[in-house]
Amino acid sequence: MSISKLMRPATLVPLILFAGLLAVPILAQAAGELFWISFFTRILIYAIAASALNLALGFGGLVSFGHALFLGLGSYAVALPAAHGIDSGWLHLLLSLGVCSVVALAVGAISLRTSGMSFIMITLAFAQMGYFLLVSLKQYGGDDGLAIATTSRFAAGVDLGGSLTLYGSAWLLLALLTGWIAKLRQSPFGMALRGARQNARRVQAIGLAPRRVQLAAFVLSGAICGLAGMLLANMNAYASPSTLAWTVSGDLIVMVVLGGMGTVFGPLLGALAFLGVEEWLKSYTEHWMIIFGPLIVLMALLGRGGLIGLLQRLDQPLAAKAAPAPPDAVVVQKGHV
């Protein structure tokens, strides 16, 4: 990446944020305010989940209203073995990736037979089914949730239950993920995926299979979301069916769209903005929703491309007024002026 590209606001600001996030544990410990470590850990975890969703939603155009399912499965992949005394981090990792991949394969295979609103609803349905199933499992806590006695332990004394270890792991994972997604975006697979979103017929005409590419993206998305779920379980030392609520799926979609759909850094900005503003407003008033709601509406009205889009417009203020350049091609709308 050339220096001029690096210096554009849309890239520079997120990179500065990344660096800032790395400094958080150091600053927090120095100030004795350990709360901020857990606060930002949560943001990092949701940023990972949002990045995973972005893969399917932003790049692939697959609006999944059921990604909370994978977040929840990932956290239960830690809680269930832990309930039986198994604390091997590798097993938790294997389980969360494996289960989420298999479930995402099944869900994706069925859901991709539909499109548009139907796709949204069918993914929602699967998440709801998962939710009701977990709520009814009394031996694993049901609605009360399942406490995790032993968090994920890896070799060399690395225990994800430790707040600094968890923070570092989450940050590292997000950084690696973001870098990988940036590469993926320009890779043949990523191009095919983005192409399938814009015009599946053309992609098919050049000999690729759009459905297969989309399914692969969906499975990847689900698996990575499961990873976020595993981290979430370690952070809370707790797994609960409420993680699978449809409102959580909605929150993830909001974070992705708020940050900028289909962009590399969008999910991080979206998670930071959503959770950060929420916390900031909460400290002022208990009626924070009456301010937060309209703010989100405003974001929807203003932002072509969310926060990243705003930063990109800062890049070329005059050019932007003449010809706005959204990060991805505008999806063709049907019939309406």
Place this chain on the structure above:
Amino acid sequence: MNTAINLATLRATALVALAAASMALQAATIGIVAPLSGPQALVGQDQVDGFNLAVEQLGGKLGGQPLTLLKEDDQLKPEVGQQAVRKLIEKDKVDAIVGLSFSNVLMSSLPRLVESGVVAIATNAGPSPLAGAQCKANIFSMAWQNDGAAEAMGKFAQDKGLKRVYLMAPNYQAGKDMLAGFKRFYKGQVIDEVYTQVNQPDYSAEISQLQAAAPEAVFVFYPGGMGINFVKQMSQAGLMGKLPLYSVFTVDGTTLPSLRDAAVGTISGAMYDAALDTPENKSFVAAFQAKYKRTPSLYAATGYDAAQLLDAALRIAGGDPKKLAAAVKAAGSEFKSVRGPFRFGKNNMPVQNYYAFETWRDGGKISTRLVGTPLSAHADPYGQQCPLN
């Protein structure tokens, strides 16, 4: 009893005098975590209002120390609740946390509370794992052990000689616990045990089944909006007055204003209602109505009691945070609760009376009255599993 109180007061005063000399005006910081938004916002609001009323009556002080109260809204979401608890412990460095919302939020915050050792007083839940093997020295329930009210209704039904009862509850942990508690004391025939979907709006199908089964009475647990829906719909089916309705947490101070006539004739089991005829309660209800223009519910009572308890406990602990947990336990027997006799069992769950209240038409008003005390000084059955002493 009197000598104990006098001695305790003397001891407390001495301690306070000593502490005051060394600590001057040190503020007490208490965090209250409650559902302040969403469908159960009224429950949270009542608890906060009850707590604030007590603090106001104590001159803005708890345990003689000026009070800083931090409110956190958990939105009835376990994750948000855990975040709020973390914030109170790590950032605000509170002396104690009160409230802790419903069982699922409480259980999710448990690891944090245990790890930090901060005194936590739940005012709306008492889940059975916490009452049993997972009991902790710094975690208390000021409200009830979850099964208690249902057990009382079971005993009430048994004492009434009911032979055929129909049970209904939402399909989640608390629902199952309530029905299990009822069956622990009711030895007659349970015609059917029906679990409905959480937040289900329409009960017409279940009410038709109920009619077809023709039981002597029906026992339900439908908290919040579910209760309003169910009772309204049962009343519209013409069953009120024909089929006795026994319930817990369904018809209470928070739902009665929305139900009014529909709830007349129902019997609820609870450890408190505004109708209790004790001097402490009479003055509490009068003060609450004067300040907030509504009748206090059991949630307001637990909030009020929690503040009174903390006041007594802080005095006993004398400003030493390490002694607060033991002080809370001791204070349980010493402060005067609005609900009647109260103390903590060895598992830090309440040992208290559970009453049966009937909703009736008092002249033109809809009101409640006491019709029995099925369980007195009742301890929950999970205490034996608790390793604390």
Place this chain on the structure above:
Amino acid sequence: MSATLLLVQLLNGLQYGVLLFLLAAGLTLVFGIMSFVNLAHGSLYMLGAYAGALAYGATDSFALALLAAAGSALLIGMLLELTIVSRLYRRDHLDHVLATFGLVMFFNELVRMVWGPQPLFVQVPQVLDGTVNLLGFNYPAYRFAIIAVGLAVAVGSHLLIHKTRLGMLIRAGAQYPQLVSALGVNIGLLNAVLFGLGSMLAGLAGAMAGPVLSVQSGMGEPVLITTLVVIVIGGIGSVKGALYAAMIVGVVDTSGRVFLPLLLRQITERSIADAAGPALASMSVYLLMALVLALRPQGLFPARRG
């Protein structure tokens, strides 16, 4: 399980379906014709319920309450359309999701701030506050009123869309908006009216639901999901589809809740049946939807185009 109970449960299912239809009708119109994902539909339902409850409490006339609910929902809907919704038509569906998500938050908090967290008390109208003896069961008379209103809405909306000038303009505007505009019709106002109509139906549903359900902040969300399921099964944009799908969903949901646990008890032991039964019953509607979408993605009764 007697035959009469079976029939009564069928009636219960149909009646629940009609309640769902009232909500679904408005949403499917807005979604189908304007292609706008309106998550705030549940909020309009809530606002209608509040307007109805307050009007009823003040005037003691249920008819007036319904009028107040429909009217206020219509006005709020049109206002929302003119200020926010109209700017979002050309955008991605996800921008609609984002904007209406924010609106839901706003309205929930607004209602809580103004009227408090206490659910409002709504009396069942005197004339409807009785029971009808149906096959040996006492059936609430009010439910028949809901069925009547639902059918009236179904017939009314059919007449409106297919037999009036306004309906013709709406259908034309959905297919060829520029042409309609070129012919001198104020398409902006037309859209506002259509959105307002959809909102009005939601508000009416809220007012009708008031006596039966709890009127409180956030009452829209639980029904919103079921409504979305209904319109997807029925076919987006089709009011007829919404009616049939609502009936089907109502009957499936009711039957699932009532019969699945009983069925399971015959097959497995009591404790498993008691745990699995309600879980499966909750899932039944979603399974139905997944089935419909897998076999016929456009819905069971899709709106005919062109």
